[in-house]
Amino acid sequence: MAPKAVTLLDYGAGNVRSVVNAIGKLGCTVHMAQNADDILNADKLVCPGVGDFGHMMTALNDKGYTAPLKAYLRQDRPYLGICLGLQVLFDSSEEAPGVPGLGIIPGTVKRFSTELSVPHIGWNGLRARQSSRLLNDLTGQEKFYFVHSFHVVPDSDSVVLTFTDYAYAFASSVQVGNIVATQFHPEKSGQLGLQLFRNFLETDAQPNNTMPLHGPATQLAKRVIACLDVRSNDAGDLVVTKGDQYDVREGGEVRNLGKPVELAGRYYQEGADEVTFLNITGFRDFPLEDMPMIEVLKQTSENVFVPLTIGGGIRAFTDKDGHTYSALDVAHEYFRSGADKISIGSDAVTIVEDYLRTGIKTGTSSIEQISRKYGNQAVVISVDPRRVYVTSPEAAPHHVIETAEPGPNGERYCWYQCTVKGGREGRDLDAVTFARACEDLGAGEILLNCIDRDGTNSGFDIELIRAVSDAVTIPVIASSGAGTVEHFTEVFEKTDVEAALAAGIFHRQEVPIHAVKAHLKDAGVEIR
Numbered sequence: 348m349a350p351k352a353v354t355l356l357d358y359g360a361g362n363v364r365s366v367v368n369a370i371g372k373l374g375c376t377v378h379m380a381q382n383a384d385d386i387l388n389a390d391k392l393v394c395p396g397v398g399d400f401g402h403m404m405t406a407l408n409d410k411g412y413t414a415p416l417k418a419y420l421r422q423d424r425p426y427l428g429i430c431l432g433l434q435v436l437f438d439s440s441e442e443a444p445g446v447p448g449l450g451i452i453p454g455t456v457k458r459f460s461t462e463l464s465v466p467h468i469g470w471n472g473l474r475a476r477q478s479s480r481l482l483n484d485l486t487g488q489e490k491f492y493f494v495h496s497f498h499v500v501p502d503s504d505s506v507v508l509t510f511t512d513y514a515y516a517f518a519s520s521v522q523v524g525n526i527v528a529t530q531f532h533p534e535k536s537g538q539l540g541l542q543l544f545r546n547f548l549e550t551d552a553q554p555n556n557t558m559p560l561h562g563p564a565t566q567l568a569k570r571v572i573a574c575l576d577v578r579s580n581d582a583g584d585l586v587v588t589k590g591d592q593y594d595v596r597e598g599g600e601v602r603n604l605g606k607p608v609e610l611a612g613r614y615y616q617e618g619a620d621e622v623t624f625l626n627i628t629g630f631r632d633f634p635l636e637d638m639p640m641i642e643v644l645k646q647t648s649e650n651v652f653v654p655l656t657i658g659g660g661i662r663a664f665t666d667k668d669g670h671t672y673s674a675l676d677v678a679h680e681y682f683r684s685g686a687d688k689i690s691i692g693s694d695a696v697t698i699v700e701d702y703l704r705t706g707i708k709t710g711t712s713s714i715e716q717i718s719r720k721y722g723n724q725a726v727v728i729s730v731d732p733r734r735v736y737v738t739s740p741e742a743a744p745h746h747v748i749e750t751a752e753p754g755p756n757g758e759r760y761c762w763y764q765c766t767v768k769g770g771r772e773g774r775d776l777d778a779v780t781f782a783r784a785c786e787d788l789g790a791g792e793i794l795l796n797c798i799d800r801d802g803t804n805s806g807f808d809i810e811l812i813r814a815v816s817d818a819v820t821i822p823v824i825a826s827s828g829a830g831t832v833e834h835f836t837e838v839f840e841k842t843d844v845e846a847a848l849a850a851g852i853f854h855r856q857e858v859p860i861h862a863v864k865a866h867l868k869d870a871g872v873e874i875r
């Protein structure tokens with residue numbers, strides 16, 4: 348029997364809504380800690396955390412939460428830390444040199460040191476090192492959702508509950524008495540995550556040891572993402588639409604493929620590893636004036652327990668009354684409404700153009716501000732490139748590739764031009780240079796669309812995807828053109844992207860997500 352109430356430590360950053368929704372699903376009431384007494388009087392404390400170690404410690408200190416939290420933990424009372432809620436238990440972090448952590452567990456937090464993509468984003472497994480009721484009813488085959496660039500390094504392995512492998516084994520959860528904490532996100536790990544919350548809440552249960560100790564090495568799964576392009580149609584209804592090479596109108600009308608919240612719920616049930624919403628007219632409408640996407644996120648996050656990304660219109664804006672909102676304000680609203688990641692499109696192109704022209708990182712761009720506060724992993728860059736054919740590698744001052752698909756006049760070379768405003772305007776910037784600069788500025792992931800392939804069902808543009816993913820160390824999501832299950836296998840076999848995204852084939856129910864997964868599994872691609 349799960350207890351009726353838990354206290355949630357909300358220090359003001361990140362997506363706490365998903366944690367509240369997940370625990371609420373189990374029939375539990377969630378009290379938000381408003382002051383030091385709420386912490387000290389809690390029966391069970393859940394501390395989610397997204398973002399930056401330094402920011403979190405500053406927020407805890409500023410709110411006067413540090414001392415009561417330390418007191419609570421030193422009394423060995425039930426605590427579930429998630430992500431940063433795990434990391435702050437340690438002495439310090441490379442992410443914020445000189446900032447002391449809570450110092451409850453001896454050890455430090457270090458950045459992943461690997462040639463593999465960092466952040467470590469996606470679904471990975473657990474290897475139990477000790478028995479725990481937190482792992483009750485799990486078999487060791489399950490995967491949970493991770494998103495982080497830093498991991499804890501305890502002084503002693505005795506505190507480690509599970510290890511996970513990514514380049515090397517790292518501690519993916521810890522247990523010290525009644526204190527447990529996970530690097531992964533149960534609130535984003537579907538039904539299994541809810542199971543884990545239930546296990547935490549059932550304090551009377553004994554470990555049932557269904558998960559064997561010291562299982563085999565775990566592997567990060569390739570992700571399959573469902574994307575919903577959202578906009579208002581001419582009648583003013585918010586609809587999921589889909590373009591052919593970005594043209595979303597058919598017979599003059601905006602195509603209507605369904606309702607955003609309903610479709611997102613369906614994709615979650617069908618096994619999507621993530622759901623992405625793109626407000627495709629976001630460059631026109633300012634999200635904080637026109638709030639429907641915020642409502643879509645709030646409603647979706649009530650029932651969808653996998654990561655949600657939202658894009659469209661994330662930039663600074665001055666309204667008609669002269670009030671200026673920063674991109675950080677917009678992102679903050681989205682995170683509070685249930686988003687785990689925000690995606691920046693047009694604004695990123697302008698930022699990179701300025702950065703390449705001046706060579707200066709101003710620290711004030713949306714990419715820098717949002718990644719500094721919420722962590723790199725929270726910032727996805729959605730880029731909309733289009734092929735430009737040229738006759739030789741020297742014909743354009745860009746990253747030119749030799750192509751196996753010659754142009755209309757037999758051109759054997761091309762570069763990929765970045766566009767803004769949903770492909771309406773081309774810029775003098777190529778996608779490879781752009782992606783590198785975004786990484787340099789702090790982006791955590793690239794969502795790589797391709798206007799030429801969008802909606803064509805002709806397969807991903809492998810040449811584009813390889814060029815960009817070879818140029819950056821952050822994860823790349825391949826997008827545009829998926830038409831069959833084989834296209835997914837092809838993109839994972841021919842490039843080292845971490846995720847593949849599709850829209851049209853899912854909306855039109857031509858290819859179900861489970862068929863994609865089954866094909867990938869047969870081909871030996873690791874999936875969830």
Ligand code: 1PR
Binds near residue numbers: 576589629660848
């Ligand atoms: O510029 O920050 O306001 O963000 C606007 C966002 O909206 C950008 O991420 C941009 O990619 C997106 N967008 C703008 N116009 C369109 C359009 O279609 N007219 N959609 C658009 C982008 C591409 C993918 C699509 C894949 C897969 N759509 O989202 O889902 O191509 O499609 P497929 O599997 O059917 O081939 P900002």
